[in-house]
Amino acid sequence: MSAIQIRQLVYPDSAQLDAVANVATSAMYSDEFTIGVVGGNKDLIFPFERATMAAAAVGGQLWVASYGDTEIAGVAAWYPPGRSLLDSKEQHEAGFDDLFHSFPPELSKWWTEYFLPRYDGLCTKGLGEGVKTASWHLQMLTVLPEHQGKGVGGAPLRREKECVSKLRLRRIPSTLRAYLAIKVAIYKKWGFEVKAEDKIDSSTGTVPIWVMYKAP
Secondary structure, eight states, X not given: OOOEEEEEESSOOHHHHHHHHHHHHHXXXXXXXXXXXXXXXXXXXXHHHHHXXXXXXXXXEEEEEEETTEEEEEEEEEEOTTOOTTOSHHHIIIIIHHHHHHSOHHHHHIIIIXXXXXXXXXXXXXXXXXXXXXXXXXXXXXXXXXXXXXXXXXXXXXXXXXXXXHHHHTTOOEEEEEOSHHHHHHHHHTTOEEEEEEEEEETTEEEEEEEEEEOO
């Protein structure tokens, strides 16, 4: 069995961001939720994933897992307590501004007037006011299809096991959002519990979404 190695990408360059975005794009190319957030235009999946990774590199942490000869088999994007996706000008400028400018008007409206407010409301409802921002938040966890089921997805979560000894002393919880029932089951095995559930409507259909919490 191949050993799984994890490492943090600190100040990743353009090539590294492209690499992690390619992993996410491969893993999410047929994912209903991802297709929905790009308005059904699969050509926008890579720019969306790259913007997400670039924003996390600015405001959070990027961890990657290697498996065998595959240098990047899985990616995890975390935000530390006090930070969140798109909470700064620098995160916007890392890629999301260009992404939003490429969206048709109806998709931009969907993001700003429906999706983001609905998701924020669900987090507040399930976790309480300010809890998500005060926690370690797993923004994204994705694994190449050919390496799924090999423990690669759980490996970046060892960030918790390696760094959390200090965090636990400060009683800092972890949160995430999931949109597949099978992932909810996996996260439950890793100690997360469902705090709220909703359904998100998009131009491509309706998908469930769960907000989950792991106590310190």
